[in-house]
Amino acid sequence: TDLRPLDILSEAVPAGGLARGMRVFQVQGVRGFQLSASRPRALGFPASRLFIHCDRFPEEFSIIVTLRALRGPAKRNEYIFTLMVEESPSVLVGLRYAPDKLHFLFWSQERAGGWQTRVTFPNVSLSDNQWHTLVLAVSGQSFSLTVDCSIPKDVVVETPFPASLSVRRASFYLGNRRRRKGVFTGLLRQLVLLPGADATPRICHTVNFKVATLSVPTALQDVTAKPVSNEVLKYPYETDMKVTLGARPRCTKQEKAQFWFNASRRGLYLCNGSTWLSMLEVQRRLDYVEEYQNLVTNSETMGIEVFTIPKVGLFAAVANRITPPGSAIYRWTDGKFVHYQNIPTYQAQSWKYFTIGKKIFLAVANFEQNERGQEFSVIYKWSRRKAKFITYQRITTHSARDWEAFVIEGEAFLAVVNHREGNNHNIDSVIYRWNPRTGLFETNQTIPTSGAYDWEFFTIGPYSFLAVANTFNGTSTKIYSHIYIWLSGSFQLFQSILTFGAADWEVFHIGDRVFLAVANSHSYDSGMPAPSNFYAINSSIYELNITAQMFVKFQDLLTYSALDWEFFSVGDDSFLVVANSFDGFTFSVNSIIYRWQGYEGFVAAHHLPTVGCRDWEAFHTAEGSYLFYSSAKEPLSKVLKLKTT
Numbered sequence: 064t065d066l067r068p069l070d071i072l073s074e075a076v077p078a079g080g081l082a083r084g085m086r087v088f089q090v091q092g093v094r095g096f097q098l099s100a101s102r103p104r105a106l107g108f109p110a111s112r113l114f115i116h117c118d119r120f121p122e123e124f125s126i127i128v129t130l131r132a133l134r135g136p137a138k139r140n141e142y143i144f145t146l147m148v149e150e151s152p153s154v155l156v157g158l159r160y161a162p163d164k165l166h167f168l169f170w171s172q173e174r175a176g177g178w179q180t181r182v183t184f185p186n187v188s189l190s191d192n193q194w195h196t197l198v199l200a201v202s203g204q205s206f207s208l209t210v211d212c213s214i215p216k217d218v219v220v221e222t223p224f225p226a227s228l229s230v231r232r233a234s235f236y237l238g239n240r241r242r243r244k245g246v247f248t249g250l251l252r253q254l255v256l257l258p259g260a261d262a263t264p265r266i267c268h269t270v271n272f273k274v275a276t277l278s279v280p281t282a283l284q285d286v287t288a289k290p291v292s293n294e295v296l297k298y299p300y301e302t303d304m305k306v307t308l309g310a311r312p313r314c315t316k317q318e319k320a321q322f323w324f325n326a327s328r329r330g331l332y333l334c335n336g337s338t339w340l341s342m343l344e345v346q347r348r349l350d351y352v353e354e355y356q357n358l359v360t361n362s363e364t365m366g367i368e369v370f371t372i373p374k375v376g377l378f379a380a381v382a383n384r385i386t387p388p389g390s391a392i393y394r395w396t397d398g399k400f401v402h403y404q405n406i407p408t409y410q411a412q413s414w415k416y417f418t419i420g421k422k423i424f425l426a427v428a429n430f431e432q433n434e435r436g437q438e439f440s441v442i443y444k445w446s447r448r449k450a451k452f453i454t455y456q457r458i459t460t461h462s463a464r465d466w467e468a469f470v471i472e473g474e475a476f477l478a479v480v481n482h483r484e485g486n487n488h489n490i491d492s493v494i495y496r497w498n499p500r501t502g503l504f505e506t507n508q509t510i511p512t513s514g515a516y517d518w519e520f521f522t523i524g525p526y527s528f529l530a531v532a533n534t535f536n537g538t539s540t541k542i543y544s545h546i547y548i549w550l551s552g553s554f555q556l557f558q559s560i561l562t563f564g565a566a567d568w569e570v571f572h573i574g575d576r577v578f579l580a581v582a583n584s585h586s587y588d589s590g591m592p593a594p595s596n597f598y599a600i601n602s603s604i605y606e607l608n609i610t611a612q613m614f615v616k617f618q619d620l621l622t623y624s625a626l627d628w629e630f631f632s633v634g635d636d637s638f639l640v641v642a643n644s645f646d647g648f649t650f651s652v653n654s655i656i657y658r659w660q661g662y663e664g665f666v667a668a669h670h671l672p673t674v675g676c677r678d679w680e681a682f683h684t685a686e687g688s689y690l691f692y693s694s695a696k697e698p699l700s701k702v703l704k705l706k707t708t
Contacts, residue, residue: 128196463480
């Protein structure tokens with residue numbers, strides 16, 4: 064009961080300084096060590112410094128790691144730590160991660176000559192530029208991994224962890240296996256061995272699970288001693304930096320770990336070998352909005368999807384109403400959207416961009432039948448050879464309004480909103496699951512919907528949710544929209560919210576708070592007296608109440624046949640823009656940007672003239688931040704630039 068945590072990371076840091084090949088960086092307000100690949104042995108120390116009274120590795124233990132892996136899939140295995148005997152290349156104990164996997168390695172001497180066992184935890188995504196805390200608990204044949212205090216992943220293997228693993232003449236190595244190959248390229252904040260206990264209860268009691276700590280080195284603690292007068296800083300992590308000035312330089316493997324200072328945006332960026340990562344940036348504030356580009360489209364536009372294809376560029380897919388010529392894809396070229404590809408569609412309502420592994424897809428929701436009387440929506444796949452989207456899979460749909468793509472526990476899903484079949488609005492919408500063997504989406508679950516317009520997927524901690532915007536049940540728009548939660552392999556009803564012709568859900572976070580906004584389009588009930596205005600009604604914002612385990616109404620905002628919400632941020636400020644489409648008299652209605660004002664909630668900040676506004680998309684480029692809106696009443700969409708100070 065008196066076993067203490069063994070801080071592996073602190074043991075590698077000399078008192079009053081840093082080991083060679085080690086630097087300190089602060090990202091997202093949290094400090095971590097960056098480890099150099101040039102001196103792997105310098106990042107090691109004898110195991111005897113931790114195991115003072117006994118040269119045996121504990122039989123039962125937990126390993127606690129807090130790390131930040133660079134964005135994008137790793138091209139190789141990267142070692143978080145290893146324990147190795149000096150004269151042997153074998154790993155006694157080690158932890159490494161690969162794309163979407165975490166491997167725990169240990170040496171078993173039950174067989175002649177010894178045998179290395181690998182315990183693999185699949186579907187562990189760490190390479191997202193975010194901090195994560197892992198707790199690996201080991202006991203005999205049972206291995207349990209908890210990531211950010213979510214639901215543990217349990218693995219039972221044939222070979223148990225050895226009851227008596229000698230660490231005599233062995234050394235710990237941070238971020239490597241005593242070689243340059245496989246060195247950890249991210250930031251490491253915490254690496255602790257806790258003998259004899261599952262550390263999960265000790266870690267998972269804090270609010271911020273991702274940076275929960277049991278023990279961290281002094282150099283990484285949040286408050287360091289202030290220097291007096293001109294005294295040199297205690298930790299030399301502000302020195303020995305190469306900083307490039309001027310225009311945006313290239314970022315390749317040769318520039319990795321170099322800095323670039325962008326004078327126009329007053330920001331400091333770090334090259335990770337492929338992209339520039341923001342390390343320090345003066346927070347901007349939204350001043351006003353100006354018209355930037357008038358984009359003439361094939362016909363009226365029902366929806367927009369802005370996306371980036373890695374190493375290719377920024378694109379926008381617009382869902383156009385009339386066929387031919389169908390819908391179009393535009394590419395951002397020299398600071399403008401330029402026509403790139405036409406795709407035949409049938410009164411397209413929306414597009415959805417998503418990826419599965421290295422495959423890139425774009426799905427369109429078709430509302431009408433084609434020339435042959437067939438009704439289906441289409442998934443297109445990006446062809447790297449042809450540099451365009453080509454037909455991949457057709458799926459039968461019924462007046463489809465929207466697609467939503469998401470991943471749960473490593474499996475890819477695609478959900479379609481079916482609006483109506485003939486005059487029947489009360490039909491099933493469908494969730495499809497990706498079958499990696501056939502390479503196709505297959506029906507996984509159906510959910511009854513009523514004239515539905517939109518799906519919205521989101522996660523809260525370890526839980527996954529899917530909200531549907533129900534619009535019309537055949538007699539009334541005053542109906543319940545539903546939020547579903549993923550439990551035991553399927554979506555089950557979590558909460559029902561009364562809506563009025565709901566056309567869109569938008570989930571967003573402000574700090575630790577979770578909000579869900581609904582766009583109500585009109586109020587109609589065949590059995591009730593007609594209101595003075597069907598379209599001037601409140602749209603509502605709901606906030607998650609953790610105690611009640613439900614969303615409760617936070618704020619009502621008067622809207623005019625609202626069809627879409629879009630959340631975006633500028634610096635530290637948060638905004639919502641609504642697509643007002645019709646006020647009962649005209650389609651020329653102001654859409655409004657609301658600014659988050661804390662206790663006051665969202666307050667109108669900017670009134671934007673729009674015509675039949677259907678959809679908003681916020682996006683960013685190296686030149687600035689933009690809003691893109693589509694018009695369902697004229698073949699003209701507009702890009703607006705956010706002017707900041």
